[in-house]
Amino acid sequence: MYDSLKVECFRAFNSFDLPALTRVNLLVGKNNAGKTSLLDAVEMVALGGRVTSLLRSAKRRAEIFSESQDERMGRELDVRHLFFGHRIQDEAYFRLSACIDSIERTVRSDVRQRQTEGVQLDLLSEQADLGPPLEIVMTGPDNPEGTTIPVSMDGTLLEYRNVTGLHPSGGLALVWFLGTDGAEPRVLQQIWDRLVLTPEEDKVISAMKIIEPAIERLAFASTGRMSESVAFIKLAGEHQRIPLGSLGDGTKRLLTQAIYMARAAGGVLLIDEIDTGLHYTALESMWRFIIESARRLDVQVFATSHSGDCIRALAWLQTDAPDLATEVSVHRIDRSTSVAVRYSAADIEVAARHHIEVRG
Numbered sequence: 332m333y334d335s336l337k338v339e340c341f342r343a344f345n346s347f348d349l350p351a352l353t354r355v356n357l358l359v360g361k362n363n364a365g366k367t368s369l370l371d372a373v374e375m376v377a378l379g380g381r382v383t384s385l386l387r388s389a390k391r392r393a394e395i396f397s398e399s400q401d402e403r404m405g406r407e408l409d410v411r412h413l414f415f416g417h418r419i420q421d422e423a424y425f426r427l428s429a430c431i432d433s434i435e436r437t438v439r440s441d442v443r444q445r446q447t448e449g450v451q452l453d454l455l456s457e458q459a460d461l462g463p464p465l466e467i468v469m470t471g472p473d474n475p476e477g478t479t480i481p482v483s484m485d486g487t488l489l490e491y492r493n494v495t496g497l498h499p500s501g502g503l504a505l506v507w508f509l510g511t512d513g514a515e516p517r518v519l520q521q522i523w524d525r526l527v528l529t530p531e532e533d534k535v536i537s538a539m540k541i542i543e544p545a546i547e548r549l550a551f552a553s554t555g556r557m558s559e560s561v562a563f564i565k566l567a568g569e570h571q572r573i574p575l576g577s578l579g580d581g582t583k584r585l586l587t588q589a590i591y592m593a594r595a596a597g598g599v600l601l602i603d604e605i606d607t608g609l610h611y612t613a614l615e616s617m618w619r620f621i622i623e624s625a626r627r628l629d630v631q632v633f634a635t636s637h638s639g640d641c642i643r644a645l646a647w648l649q650t651d652a653p654d655l656a657t658e659v660s661v662h663r664i665d666r667s668t669s670v671a672v673r674y675s676a677a678d679i680e681v682a683a684r685h686h687i688e689v690r691g
Contacts, residue, residue: 332631333599340415341425342368348670353660355632356530357605358671359642359689360664361656369664370601371510373633376429377599378505380438380471382422385410407487407545410467414443419465419482444566445481462524476599505598508592511607520551520560521588522594530640539564541616542582544607547577549586560687562586580608585617592621596628605634606641607634614644615651622655624650639688646683649676670672 336349343365349356360364371388378384389395389408411419421444428437446464470477488569525654526532539546549563550572562575562583584607591600606614625632636642642661649656656676663672674682674689682689 333376333431334433336369336373336376336429337427338369338372339426340423341372341427342413342415342676343666343679344368345415346669347664347666349662350670351660351673352631354630354658355660356634357642357645357659357661357671358633358635358664359637359661362637364664365666366664367477367603370603370633370635371514373429373599374426374506374508374601375438376427376436376471378438378471380469381434381474382469382480384438385413385440385467385469386412386482387508392510407483409487410482411487414442421465430511431478436472436580439469441466441468442482446626485631494529505596506597506601507591507595508601509603510586511604513587514591516560517553517564519562519590521589521630523551526593535586535589535593537581538585540619541585541613541620543578544584544629562632581610581613585613585620585621586607587618590620590625591632592628595630598630600625600630600632602634604636606631611638611640611644614641615647618644619652619655620649622658626658642689643683645676646680649680653677661689 332354333352334350335352338344338347340346343363347365347369349369357370360366374387375384378387378432386408386425389410389412390410393406394409394412413416414423414425419442421442423442424440426437426439428435431434445464465482467482469476469480486644523535528536536546536549539549543564543566545566545568546564547567550563550565552563553560562571564578564582565574566573575586588605591602606617609617621634624630626686645656645659645661648659651652653676659676661674661676661679663674665672679689
């Protein structure tokens with residue numbers, strides 16, 4: 332597990348430390364405090380300097396300059412926003428490092444002038460006041476030799492369809508990102524197919540029962556259209572299958588969290604706005620499931636939230652299951668400081684009792 336995280340010149344942070352990490356880490360703070368940026372940073376460190384780490388974050392945030400008309404090409408991703416100050420220029424960089432058992436794992440992205448053959452392009456660039464063309468060099472523990480990616484003079488990176496081939500094949504980085512939009516049914520089905528008839532199948536059903544105790548079974552069925560599927564639920568006492576969507580967003584959210592948790596076994600799970608779609612009465616049970624699953628499957632969890640109810644649920648957990656609560660810490664993020672403020676579940680319980688605000 333990661334013990335700490337440090338970011339330099341990355342997105343909204345000039346320099347920021349996230350120390351004393353635990354198995355489950357909840358990041359809280361005001362809007363635009365940089366909570367999701369820290370999830371991006373953890374993902375990049377876990378991907379070890381692979382070029383795909385540049386693409387994932389930009390695509391999730393729709394940081395897209397334009398769409399190519401050529402099907403062989405992808406989108407122009409505006410990678411300037413990965414760098415502090417939203418600027419990409421010669422000698423700009425960001426550095427992300429995390430410690431695992433006191434061993435540092437560091438990823439760097441450095442911008443430099445691109446070496447071109449001839450001078451015509453440079454002359455045209457200077458006449459347009461755009462400066463010389465640039466390139467990004469990505470390095471990390473899974474890409475120690477570094478990979479060079481050309482970027483346009485306005486700081487955009489063209490997403491070729493085969494861009495994933497630009498990094499060493501290596502082993503699969505066990506890091507999964509669950510955004511606020513959830514996951515596509517086809518992705519859930521692909522993961523679910525790996526879980527069927529394993530002990531984790533029952534664990535997923537148990538998670539969904541937090542909201543609907545009558546759920547007995549889950550299955551995916553094809554809609555008849557290419558690559559499309561729909562999740563169906565079997566409820567106790569019902570003779571017809573029920574589309575998952577009929578049970579509301581909360582049930583689907585818990586299903587997605589449970590499936591992603593199982594898939595992330597032995598790795599890292601990142602959850603943006605972990606309480607999305609969930610009523611406050613379900614939050615303590617959600618935390619129980621997340622912590623028990625993370626402990627059982629050896630998963631380290633990083634999640635974000637704006638919700639006071641989500642934090643107060645940890646206070647209830649501290650009272651009802653202190654052994655589980657020791658696995659959790661809350662980190663308040665504030666860009667005006669250089670270090671996160673850390674609270675244990677016991678601290679949260681005290682704050683809740685005395686009505687002390689910890690979200691910033």
